[in-house]
Amino acid sequence: MDYVPSPEPAVPAGSAPIPVKIVVAGGFGVGKTTTVGSISEISPLTTEAEMTSAGVGIDDPGPATGKTTTTVAMDFGCVTIDRSLKLYLFGTPGQSRFGFMWDDLAHGALGALVVVDSGRLDDCYPAVDYFERLKLPFVVAVNAFDGRLAHDLDAVRWALAIDERIPIVAFDARNKLSVRDALLVLLDRALADAVRSQHV
Amino acid sequence: MRPSSPEDGPAPARIRPYLSHSGLGPAAEAAPSGLRPFVLTSGRVDGVDPDIGLETQVTARPDGPARGGIAVLNLAPELRTIIALCAEPVSVAEISARARLHLGVTRILVGDLRAAGYLDVHARDTARPYDPETIMRVIRGLRAIS
Numbered sequence: 001m002d003y004v005p006s007p008e009p010a011v012p013a014g015s016a017p018i019p020v021k022i023v024v025a026g027g028f029g030v031g032k033t034t035t036v037g038s039i040s041e042i043s044p045l046t047t048e049a050e051m052t053s054a055g056v057g058i059d060d061p062g063p064a065t066g067k068t069t070t071t072v073a074m075d076f077g078c079v080t081i082d083r084s085l086k087l088y089l090f091g092t093p094g095q096s097r098f099g100f101m102w103d104d105l106a107h108g109a110l111g112a113l114v115v116v117d118s119g120r121l122d123d124c125y126p127a128v129d130y131f132e133r134l135k136l137p138f139v140v141a142v143n144a145f146d147g148r149l150a151h152d153l154d155a156v157r158w159a160l161a162i163d164e165r166i167p168i169v170a171f172d173a174r175n176k177l178s179v180r181d182a183l184l185v186l187l188d189r190a191l192a193d194a195v196r197s198q199h200v
Numbered sequence: 201m202r203p204s205s206p207e208d209g210p211a212p213a214r215i216r217p218y219l220s221h222s223g224l225g226p227a228a229e230a231a232p233s234g235l236r237p238f239v240l241t242s243g244r245v246d247g248v249d250p251d252i253g254l255e256t257q258v259t260a261r262p263d264g265p266a267r268g269g270i271a272v273l274n275l276a277p278e279l280r281t282i283i284a285l286c287a288e289p290v291s292v293a294e295i296s297a298r299a300r301l302h303l304g305v306t307r308i309l310v311g312d313l314r315a316a317g318y319l320d321v322h323a324r325d326t327a328r329p330y331d332p333e334t335i336m337r338v339i340r341g342l343r344a345i346s
Contacts, residue, residue, distance in 0.1 A: 015289075015322070016322040017257060018324065018334065019291060019324070020330065021253075021254070045293070045294060047254075047296040047303045048296075048302050050302065071302075074293075074303075079345070081337060082337070082341060087338055087342075088254070088255045088293070090254060090293070104254060108326035110330050180342050184343065187339045187342070190335055191332055191335045191336065191339065194331065194335055198332065
């Protein structure tokens with residue numbers, strides 16, 4: 001059965017889909033871009049941005065903190081949900097520095113997937129800490145390279161010192177359905193938060 | 201009768217190792233490249249409308265700017281590129297990537313083009329959280345992926 005595109009425009013002229021943003025964070029080389037690429041309907045695009053690495057997100061940067069500006073590359077992809085809804089996945093820049101870039105990324109985001117290499121847990125501490133402070137829903141997704149985890153999920157949870165309410169899942173960044181399932185865990189959590197905030 | 205609020209519980213007792221210096225500081229920064237990306241914005245680096253986020257959707261106005269505006273053909277090539285990309289709804293991040301313009305520059309130029317009447321910026325009220333129905337639609341859409 002062939003799909004016959006409707007002759008009408010996808011959306012009324014002058015209107016646009018609602019974008020839903022999810023941040024894909026984690027240390028360098030843990031598979032963020034692979035994660036985005038596995039589920040995105042377009043090849044991940046790269047945009048460059050200035051990042052000011054001042055002590056943003058750190059309680060007391062101290063009086064001597066200098067600001068330096070670097071150009072960082074950020075990969076992103078998207079999934080069209082329907083004519084009026086589009087999901088965007090933004091990978092944080094590889095470096096785990098704090099900066100305005102992170103605030104830009106997190107501003108208005110639905111939640112975050114923190115991708116973790118179970119052999120290099122400390123790479124994701126800044127991301128976990130950042131989203132905790134922001135009270136943004138997040139899920140820790142342990143990338144099982146070759147289907148194996150260096151530590152089981154309970155050990156990862158203990159090592160990251162994350163609250164038991166934060167979901168932690170194992171996934172394969174190269175596998176579309178595995179990425180989808182990790183995102184669904186995050187969306188369930190975001191939905192629970194959204195429902196709760198409606199009843200406050 | 202006070203409702204319990206689990207979200208306000210005490211922070212985890214243990215401190216993640218190395219967190220105090222995970223900011224990584226400016227020490228290992230690469231030198232800035234030779235590019236001067238903000239030439240196009242006449243040196244402006246701020247004043248960006250905070251409504252213009254990475255995912256914010258932008259469309260070209262079919263009838264262009266009001267009378268008295270400059271014809272699109274007479275604009276700088278970068279501006280013409282942006283307007284052409286916005287024939288269909290497109291995010292600010294996509295404009296930046298496809299036009300090969302710095303993200304910060306893109307945001308400023310999109311803001312300029314909106315002010316001049318070439319573009320519509322469909323800003324979402326980011327102070328409002330996503331409503332449950334929207335999240336449910338994303339969940340259903342993802343579940344349909346196979």
